Amino acid sequence: MKRFKPDNKGYYGTYGGAFIPEMLLPNIATLQASYLEIINSESFRKEFRQLLKDYVGRPTPLFYSANLSKRYHTQVFLKREDLNHTGAHKINNTIGQILIAKHLNKQRIIAETGAGQHGVATATACALMGMECTVFMGAVDMKRQAHNVERMRMLGARVVPAESGSRTLKDATNEAIREWIRYPEDTHYIIGSVVGPHPYPDMVAIFQSVISDEIKLQVKAKCGKEHPDIVIACVGGGSNAIGAFYHFIDNGHTRLIAVEAAGMGLESGKTAASIAMGRKGVIHGNMTFLMQTEDGQITEPHSVSAGLDYPGIGPAHAYLWDTGKIEVVSITDEAALKAGLMLTRMDGIIPALESAHAIAYLEYLNAAPEDVVVVNLSGRGDKDLPAYQKYFQSCPID
Numbered sequence: 001m002k003r004f005k006p007d008n009k010g011y012y013g014t015y016g017g018a019f020i021p022e023m024l025l026p027n028i029a030t031l032q033a034s035y036l037e038i039i040n041s042e043s044f045r046k047e048f049r050q051l052l053k054d055y056v057g058r059p060t061p062l063f064y065s066a067n068l069s070k071r072y073h074t075q076v077f078l079k080r081e082d083l084n085h086t087g088a089h090k091i092n093n094t095i096g097q098i099l100i101a102k103h104l105n106k107q108r109i110i111a112e113t114g115a116g117q118h119g120v121a122t123a124t125a126c127a128l129m130g131m132e133c134t135v136f137m138g139a140v141d142m143k144r145q146a147h148n149v150e151r152m153r154m155l156g157a158r159v160v161p162a163e164s165g166s167r168t169l170k171d172a173t174n175e176a177i178r179e180w181i182r183y184p185e186d187t188h189y190i191i192g193s194v195v196g197p198h199p200y201p202d203m204v205a206i207f208q209s210v211i212s213d214e215i216k217l218q219v220k221a222k223c224g225k226e227h228p229d230i231v232i233a234c235v236g237g238g239s240n241a242i243g244a245f246y247h248f249i250d251n252g253h254t255r256l257i258a259v260e261a262a263g264m265g266l267e268s269g270k271t272a273a274s275i276a277m278g279r280k281g282v283i284h285g286n287m288t289f290l291m292q293t294e295d296g297q298i299t300e301p302h303s304v305s306a307g308l309d310y311p312g313i314g315p316a317h318a319y320l321w322d323t324g325k326i327e328v329v330s331i332t333d334e335a336a337l338k339a340g341l342m343l344t345r346m347d348g349i350i351p352a353l354e355s356a357h358a359i360a361y362l363e364y365l366n367a368a369p370e371d372v373v374v375v376n377l378s379g380r381g382d383k384d385l386p387a388y389q390k391y392f393q394s395c396p397i398d
């Protein structure tokens with residue numbers, strides 16, 4: 001089967017492309033011209049596979065949850081990305097990109113981070129490879145996520161506060177782009193999701209596709225089926241979702257369900273549901289769906305989970321939704337907190353609040369008893385303890 005990919009200019013239908021300042025053209029052109037050749041080279045493949053296995057801890061288990069299966073009258077499996085080194089799927093991408101940087105003879109890495117998860121994964125890969133690492137982070141986020149700032153510093157990264165605008169993720173991204181323009185020669189910019197200009201959405205999707213590669217083999221081994229019947233994943237930028245969907249897109253069988261963060265509710269004005277509430281436009285170098293005002297100003301997103309708190313979505317998801325190849329639904333802050341606490345008490349797994357959005361959708365799924373339902377558990381929830389604590393002190397579960 002042909003792999004899921006954009007055209008050679010990075011378009012998925014009318015979404016994607018590379019809308020960038022002229023100063024970045026040489027860097028982006030080099031990446032566009034070389035990423036597939038590097039990824040397909042024997043030396044890259046060997047090193048990437050080895051690191052995913054021995055350093056990240058792959059393959060991650062596919063866990064049959066007897067408790068969730070009983071509750072929802074179907075067969076529920078959890079893909080345990082929370083068991084990866086550093087606690088989420090993001091490390092699959094940072095390991096891939098640091099090897100790309102090495103092949104391009106870059107010595108410096110820059111990255112942006114919101115909650116700090118991508119910053120930690122990047123600082124980790126840099127420590128391993130002996131690369132200099134600078135992470136841009138909104139000054140407000142640095143206060144909210146002080147623990148991750150300390151982790152990055154311990155790993156040897158320089159954390160630079162972004163002091164402009166709302167001093168959150170989108171401002172950190174602007175700072176990172178400015179830095180890349182300043183030092184294009186020796187620096188590689190590691191983007192943390194399937195967003196940004198071509199080739200990032202495709203490159204990151206390829207690195208995360210290891211998730212569905214493994215799911216396919218594991219479902220075959222455990223259930224004797226060629227494909228799962230349903231795959232559910234949360235979407236911020238969309239990297240864990242595209243990774244979990246990748247090898248099932250267009251197979252004519254598997255229902256692929258992307259769960260957006262509804263925040264306080266779709267109509268509340270405090271939401272991060274980019275497909276439900278957004279319109280077509282350009283954000284961070286690509287044409288996609290984003291939340292914007294009448295006159296095209298990007299609106300501040302809201303989600304209880306920092307990883308879903310992004311006003312756009314990767315162009316591949318915009319295209320897959322537009323063409324009816326995936327379903328897009330949304331889950332509120334409240335429902336996600338409830339589902340996270342339920343999974344904790346039911347299976348002894350504290351999920352990341354992002355992943356809890358995917359778990360929460362089981363409540364609405366109505367799958368058949370024989371269906372094989374895979375929920376991608378994108379990360380662990382230690383980082384979200386304060387939010388969970390606040391929730392279960394005020395409303396204990398039934």
Ligand SMILES: *Cc1c(COP(=O)(O)O)cnc(C)c1O
Binds near residue numbers: 192307378
């Ligand atoms: C960052 C993050 C997400 C959201 O990012 P995607 O690119 O949409 O996957 C989801 N879950 C966890 C645990 C994260 O850290």
